[in-house]
Amino acid sequence: MKPAAITMGCxxxxxxxxILRFFDSLTAAEVASAPVVIGDLGVLQxxxxxxxxxxxxxxxxxxxKIMPGTVPVLELSQLNVDRLRWGQPTKETGIAMAAYIxxxxxxxxxxxxxxxxxxxxxxxxxxEAGIFYPGHTEMLAExxxxxxxxxxxxxxxxxxxLVTIHEPLAKVSGLLNAENIHDCIEMTAEALRQDFGIxxxxxxxxxxxxHSGEQGMFGREEIEIIEPALRQHKGGAExxxxxxxxxxxxxxxxxxxxxxxxxxxxxxLIPFKLLHFQDGVNVTLGLPIVRTSVDHGTAYDIAGxxxxxxxxxxxxxxxxxxIAHNRER
Amino acid sequence: MKPAAITMGCxxxxxxxxILRFFDSLTAAEVASAPVVIGDLGVLQxxxxxxxxxxxxxxxxxxxKIMPGTVPVLELSQLNVDRLRWGQPTKETGIAMAAYIxxxxxxxxxxxxxxxxxxxxxxxxxxEAGIFYPGHTEMLAExxxxxxxxxxxxxxxxxxxLVTIHEPLAKVSGLLNAENIHDCIEMTAEALRQDFGIxxxxxxxxxxxxHSGEQGMFGREEIEIIEPALRQHKGGAExxxxxxxxxxxxxxxxxxxxxxxxxxxxxxLIPFKLLHFQDGVNVTLGLPIVRTSVDHGTAYDIAGxxxxxxxxxxxxxxxxxxIAHNRER
Numbered sequence: 001m002k003p004a005a006i007t008m009g010c011x012x013x014x015x016x017x018x019i020l021r022f023f024d025s026l027t028a029a030e031v032a033s034a035p036v037v038i039g040d041l042g043v044l045q046x047x048x049x050x051x052x053x054x055x056x057x058x059x060x061x062x063x064x065k066i067m068p069g070t071v072p073v074l075e076l077s078q079l080n081v082d083r084l085r086w087g088q089p090t091k092e093t094g095i096a097m098a099a100y101i102x103x104x105x106x107x108x109x110x111x112x113x114x115x116x117x118x119x120x121x122x123x124x125x126x127x128e129a130g131i132f133y134p135g136h137t138e139m140l141a142e143x144x145x146x147x148x149x150x151x152x153x154x155x156x157x158x159x160x161x162l163v164t165i166h167e168p169l170a171k172v173s174g175l176l177n178a179e180n181i182h183d184c185i186e187m188t189a190e191a192l193r194q195d196f197g198i199x200x201x202x203x204x205x206x207x208x209x210x211h212s213g214e215q216g217m218f219g220r221e222e223i224e225i226i227e228p229a230l231r232q233h234k235g236g237a238e239x240x241x242x243x244x245x246x247x248x249x250x251x252x253x254x255x256x257x258x259x260x261x262x263x264x265x266x267x268x269l270i271p272f273k274l275l276h277f278q279d280g281v282n283v284t285l286g287l288p289i290v291r292t293s294v295d296h297g298t299a300y301d302i303a304g305x306x307x308x309x310x311x312x313x314x315x316x317x318x319x320x321x322x323i324a325h326n327r328e329r
Numbered sequence: 330m331k332p333a334a335i336t337m338g339c340x341x342x343x344x345x346x347x348i349l350r351f352f353d354s355l356t357a358a359e360v361a362s363a364p365v366v367i368g369d370l371g372v373l374q375x376x377x378x379x380x381x382x383x384x385x386x387x388x389x390x391x392x393x394k395i396m397p398g399t400v401p402v403l404e405l406s407q408l409n410v411d412r413l414r415w416g417q418p419t420k421e422t423g424i425a426m427a428a429y430i431x432x433x434x435x436x437x438x439x440x441x442x443x444x445x446x447x448x449x450x451x452x453x454x455x456x457e458a459g460i461f462y463p464g465h466t467e468m469l470a471e472x473x474x475x476x477x478x479x480x481x482x483x484x485x486x487x488x489x490x491l492v493t494i495h496e497p498l499a500k501v502s503g504l505l506n507a508e509n510i511h512d513c514i515e516m517t518a519e520a521l522r523q524d525f526g527i528x529x530x531x532x533x534x535x536x537x538x539x540h541s542g543e544q545g546m547f548g549r550e551e552i553e554i555i556e557p558a559l560r561q562h563k564g565g566a567e568x569x570x571x572x573x574x575x576x577x578x579x580x581x582x583x584x585x586x587x588x589x590x591x592x593x594x595x596x597x598l599i600p601f602k603l604l605h606f607q608d609g610v611n612v613t614l615g616l617p618i619v620r621t622s623v624d625h626g627t628a629y630d631i632a633g634x635x636x637x638x639x640x641x642x643x644x645x646x647x648x649x650x651x652i653a654h655n656r657e658r
Contacts, residue, residue, distance in 0.1 A: 168548030169538050173499035209498050210594035219497030246598035250606045265539035269575035270599050277579045 008039025009119030013298030021310035023055035086304030094129025108289035115290035149286035155276035160268035181229035189237035205241030337368025338448030342627030350639035352384035415633030423458025437618035444619035478615035484605035489597035510558035518566035534570030
């Protein structure tokens with residue numbers, strides 16, 4: 001199998017740091033399937049000195065063998081490291097990080113890479129570089145030619161998929177409809193089967209209101225929107241709900257469901273981050289390529305201090321490889 | 330110290346069952362401070378036979394010594410047990426359970442009981458008995474003459490206090506204002522000091538929108554309502570926020586805060602039930618009496634089967650005793 005590509009993310013965030021920590025953590029068995037980094041060799045070399053990392057960044061090109069103890073870097077930028085300041089993105093760093101993403105997407109589409117694992121970018125830096133996507137995922141969707149995609153957060157105990165994401169909570173009720181919920185259910189079912197190898201996935205659909213509205217007493221979204229969406233499911237998964245939001249995650253985390261479809265960002269993210277604060281993975285459903293991401297941000301406040309945790313990157317890479325294997329079968 | 334009073338709750342729910350399990354779990358040291366039950370002796374005796382419980386329900390009156398191995402019952406109803414069916418409340422059971430609550434509140438107000446611990450009732454049964462309170466807590470508030478109260482859910486790892494409770498989620502934004510949030514912060518601070526013995530409480534106030542709105546990008550409740558509420562705090566606690574909802578509970582559960590003030594039901598209940606599904610306690614803040622409650626419902630679907638878990642009742646009783654002791658000091 002081809003290597004996965006890790007995009008370096010924002011050059012002045014914690015991306016370079018967690019990439020080096022991640023390579024240092026690879027076992028001998030894992031080195032054989034090590035990923036390549038799409039990023040900036042100079043930045044990674046400076047970071048390696050700073051951290052005293054064991055693994056040494058080296059230039060890499062397609063087809064070149066990956067040597068143990070190295071961090072193979074496909075160079076997509078040559079930033080002037082003397083002018084970079086940790087935590088202070090510039091127009092140049094924004095342009096560079098966008099280039100990493102474009103190259104990774106193209107390489108995954110044409111079969112050079114088995115998967116794309118992304119390190120964090122900041123939307124602000126992207127916008128300052130004149131690149132106007134709402135976020136990473138939307139950019140990858142456009143680069144791979146899809147308009148139907150969903151965000152899953154996945155960990156060993158819990159998987160959640162979001163119907164709405166970065167929306168003001170007061171507007172969410174108006175954004176829900178049977179179609180987007182049904183769509184989310186079907187994409188979740190497909191991902192669980194195809195990407196996670198679960199033949200008969202059990203999917204819980206969360207309600208929207210306290211106690212799922214208690215028969216309409218505290219809101220009618222369950223009756224008018226979520227139940228009709230559930231009825232559209234035609235098989236291929238065991239889909240149930242709407243479940244009371246305050247108990248469904250406990251059930252799911254204890255093995256009752258393979259994933260929970262959530263109506264709004266915090267409904268899914270609050271329980272997910274409580275269980276998977278360090279090792280959560282963001283998986284994009286619906287893309288023609290395999291894409292996972294760390295589930296944290298650029299952490300500008302701690303970048304360059306050598307204290308960032310690579311657990312989420314490690315989990316994201318492992319999950320990307322598992323998904324790529326499952327899709328190949 | 331006077332005994333606590335446990336109200337039996339709905340006679341055909343799991344209340345009688347968990348009360349017997351609870352008495353069976355009392356240690357020798359605890360028997361000296363055992364609570365009394367306000368309920369129905371016949372129902373408890375029938376339940377004791379059914380469960381084969383060790384502790385035997387006996388009639389009790391004020392001033393009577395509590396004997397080890399017994400469940401002291403202050404009889405407030407004599408329901409015809411032959412006509413009762415588990416899970417099927419009637420007008421009579423509704424009237425009876427309301428009587429238990431009234432007697433417990435009166436006894437706590439006049440010093441007969443050190444605290445009130447309530448077993449679950451069903452609103453529907455209460456309404457069918459012609460008693461129209463939105464719930465248990467509102468009834469106790471009226472019986473004890475207060476109109477300013479809040480619900481806290483408390484466990485060993487997390488305490489959450491709710492600004493709004495049983496409201497349709499789409500209406501919550503319109504119900505939030507700086508006054509009710511400020512009020513909730515102050516009642517939380519007072520409870521942590523007075524009831525939980527924390528001299529300098531650290532209170533986190535959660536935001537409302539994803540990422541707390543990200544400077545107004547996904548909603549303005551943080552800027553327009555929550556921040557002004559935070560500025561009203563005049564000291565006596567370390568109050569901070571608005572915190573991003575998806576990370577604040579992880580911080581709190583790991584010791585960063587003594588309580589989290591939550592804007593809506595599921596914001597607090599989702600993380601709380603994930604950590605304290607079995608042993609969570611509902612504490613009413615603002616009452617002149619000490620009142621805790623189990624944090625589950627009547628569980629009509631499993632009543633009478635001997636499988637209900639008494640962990641929440643046990644935790645509720647222990648917490649009530651701790652609060653009563655702290656208030657006495």
